Amino acid sequence: MRRTLPSVAAALCLLAAPAAMPAALPAAPAAADAPPAVPSDLTATEVSFRGSGGLVMHGTVLTSASTPERAPRPGVVLVHGSGTGVPRTKLMGEAVGFAREGLSVLVYDKRSEGYSLFRRSFSQLADDALGAVATLRSQPGVDPAKVGVWGFSEGGWVAPIAASRSEDIAFLVLVGANGLPPLRQQTWAVAAGLRKAGVAGSLVERAELNLYRTIADGGMFPEPYYDPEPTLAAVRQPVLAIWGTHDLLTPPQESPPVVARALERGGNRHYTFRFFPGADHAAHQSPDGGVTRLPELAPGYADLVGSWAGDVTAGGAPTARTSGPAPTQASPTVPVDPPAWWESAPMQLAALVLLMVAFAAYPVVALVRRLRRRPPVPVTRAARLLSAGGLAAVLGSFSYLFYLVMSGGKLAAPGPVMAGRPLVWLALQALTVASVAATVLTALAWRRSRGTAPRGERVRLGLLLAGGVVFLPWALYWGLLLP
Numbered sequence: 300m301r302r303t304l305p306s307v308a309a310a311l312c313l314l315a316a317p318a319a320m321p322a323a324l325p326a327a328p329a330a331a332d333a334p335p336a337v338p339s340d341l342t343a344t345e346v347s348f349r350g351s352g353g354l355v356m357h358g359t360v361l362t363s364a365s366t367p368e369r370a371p372r373p374g375v376v377l378v379h380g381s382g383t384g385v386p387r388t389k390l391m392g393e394a395v396g397f398a399r400e401g402l403s404v405l406v407y408d409k410r411s412e413g414y415s416l417f418r419r420s421f422s423q424l425a426d427d428a429l430g431a432v433a434t435l436r437s438q439p440g441v442d443p444a445k446v447g448v449w450g451f452s453e454g455g456w457v458a459p460i461a462a463s464r465s466e467d468i469a470f471l472v473l474v475g476a477n478g479l480p481p482l483r484q485q486t487w488a489v490a491a492g493l494r495k496a497g498v499a500g501s502l503v504e505r506a507e508l509n510l511y512r513t514i515a516d517g518g519m520f521p522e523p524y525y526d527p528e529p530t531l532a533a534v535r536q537p538v539l540a541i542w543g544t545h546d547l548l549t550p551p552q553e554s555p556p557v558v559a560r561a562l563e564r565g566g567n568r569h570y571t572f573r574f575f576p577g578a579d580h581a582a583h584q585s586p587d588g589g590v591t592r593l594p595e596l597a598p599g600y601a602d603l604v605g606s607w608a609g610d611v612t613a614g615g616a617p618t619a620r621t622s623g624p625a626p627t628q629a630s631p632t633v634p635v636d637p638p639a640w641w642e643s644a645p646m647q648l649a650a651l652v653l654l655m656v657a658f659a660a661y662p663v664v665a666l667v668r669r670l671r672r673r674p675p676v677p678v679t680r681a682a683r684l685l686s687a688g689g690l691a692a693v694l695g696s697f698s699y700l701f702y703l704v705m706s707g708g709k710l711a712a713p714g715p716v717m718a719g720r721p722l723v724w725l726a727l728q729a730l731t732v733a734s735v736a737a738t739v740l741t742a743l744a745w746r747r748s749r750g751t752a753p754r755g756e757r758v759r760l761g762l763l764l765a766g767g768v769v770f771l772p773w774a775l776y777w778g779l780l781l782p
Contacts, residue, residue: 335388340364341398348434350410350427351420358407358431359387360438361398371442373612374403375472375604376431378424378461380452380581384411390451392583396596397449400605405435419521424453425460432467445469445612447536449604450476451581452548456527463533470611472604473540475580477549478531478557479632482523486511487632488548489707494630495547496711499719501778507707509642509777510700512635517644524637531558532565537611539571539604543578543597544626545589547709551626559619569616571607574623575600588627590709642776650773654693657766661686664759679744682763685737689770692730696779699723731770731779738767 337343337359344360362372375397379385387394387406394406410427413420428448436443447470450458455476462471477484486508493503515523540558542551555572562570575597579585582600584593610617640646661682706712713721720728745760774780 335359335391337361337391338395341395344438346405346434346438348407348430350430351423352413354410354412354427356407356410356427356430358405358434359394360435361394361404361406362440363398363401370440371445372401372403372440373445373447373469373608374405374435374438374441375447375449375608376428376435377404377406378428378448378450378454378458379409380454380475382409383414383416385409392594392596393449393451393601396601397604400601402605402608403435403438403441405431405438407431417519417521421453421457421460421522421525424457425464428457428461429465429467432461432465436467442612443467445608447471447608447612449474452476455549456481456522456525456530459527459530459534462536463530468536470608471534471536471538472608473538473558474582475542475546475549476540476554476558478527478554478561479550480524480526480635482511482515482520483632483635484549485520486635487550487630488709489704489711491547491630492707492709492711493703493713496713497716497719498711498713498721501781502703502713502720502724505776505778505781506696506700507704508633508635509638510704512638512642513644513647514704516638517648523635528557528561528564531561532567534562534565535567537569537571537616538562538567539573539607541573541575541582541600541603542626543580543582543585543589544574544576544624545578545585546580546626547589548580550628550632552628553632555621563619568619569611570619571617572621572623573603574626576624650769651693651697653769654689654766654773657762657769658686658690658693661759661763679741681737681740681744682760685734685741685763685767688730688734688737689766692727692734692774692779693770695723695727695730696777699727728779731774734767735771735774735780738764738770741767 334343334345340363342362342364345357346360347355347357350356377390377394379390385408387408390406394404398404413423432446432448435441436446446468448458448461448468449472451474455473458471458473462468490503490507493507511520514520540555542549542555544551559570559572562568575582577584578597579589579592581592582597584595584597585591586593703711703713713723715722717725741760742764745757745764
């Protein structure tokens with residue numbers, strides 16, 4: 300069972316926001332946002348439906364105004380990527396593009412209740428999508444037997460769950476989908492951003508990975524080890540999967556084979572994979588290799604979704620077809636296993652508390668003595684270096700790591716880099732080396748002075764040395780003593 304330690308965030312000083320409290324009962328219907336503006340060649344119908352737990356959700360159905368009412372249309376429900384309470388306007392470009400290709404498109408505001416940075420359920424989001432499917436199937440002019448689901452990014456995990464649960468879903472479209480567990484994808488995305496910024500070595504190969512494992516073990520990374528393959532193997536509907544060749548958030552070379560393998564394992568060979576050149580994670584145009592997302596969809600993307608959905612709902616499901624240029628992926632993903640007991644979040648928290656107390660107690664006691672006008676009894680100056688350097692290395696490394704993971708991704712900003720190491724990280728490593736050396740010198744001084752130093756000073760130095768002894772394996776684990 301995954302541990303839940305909301306206090307870990309506060310202890311690490313940077314993730315102090317608590318996880319959202321679970322709702323006991325469905326909330327009262329929330330007021331819908333103002334209806335989105337739509338082009339004059341489309342009609343918009345505002346709808347409400349009940350998602351998981353009875354939560355009232357709001358959306359818009361877009362349809363081409365030129366489509367004859369007497370001809371039942373295929374329909375598609377759009378499922379958002381990650382983010383709490385994402386408004387439907389975020390997907391209006393896709394909704395407009397697909398509606399102009401002859402589909403009735405339902406796009407809805409994503410839930411915020413029960414969904415936060417630290418808490419979410421793909422199963423719950425899939426039930427929301429099923430509520431939207433039922434609503435779209437009941438709309439005038441929509442053929443209820445031809446309604447599918449489109450999922451983007453996080454929705455690429457959610458939409459297959461919905462499709463595996465309901466025969467009412469006629470087809471499945473995935474964009475920027477990930478065949479790997481969320482934690483493995485996220486660590487790759489941030490590491491790839493750091494490597495693109497010129498970073499190499501222990502920071503990207505060890506520290507970033509271990510931080511995410513600790514966060515997940517502390518219950519602050521939802522659904523970290525979710526395996527999408529069994530769900531994909533249970534999908535029986537035709538599948539269209541789309542990736543941009545410059546996807547920087549999902550590994551675009553590794554995910555497609557995993558998705559194909561899972562589908563075929565379940566006996567489903569009715570899939571079409573398409574790679575769009577010059578497109579980003581969302582299959583939008585990108586002028587700079589996936590960093591910037593333009594509002595425009597990749598040329599041919601909307602047309603492909605419309606024509607493919609029309610073909611498969613007319614009985615023309617294709618068989619195992621892949622097209623488009625090969626995507627670019629600068630580095631491979633690495634497996635991210637749950638931590639062993641000794642590297643778990645509780646143990647990391649215990650080590651952090653010990654280090655903070657051990658290193659901070661030395662100057663605090665000195666300050667108290669000064670205030671009481673007692674004469675100082677220094678044994679060695681190395682103790683001061685160990686106290687100050689160790690405390691700075693611990694606080695500085697966690698602060699810097701959290702800054703990187705919270706701001707990393709497409710384009711990390713690690714600061715000036717020298718020889719593949721950010722200068723901030725090099726400074727923290729230098730402090731760490733100095734602190735380890737100070738630990739040795741302090742230990743020698745403590746041993747020499749055991750018979751002459753006051754008992755209180757020996758205790759203070761003993762506590763400081765305990766921190767120094769724990770600091771050595773701790774620094775190795777976090778890569779501060781590695782190249």
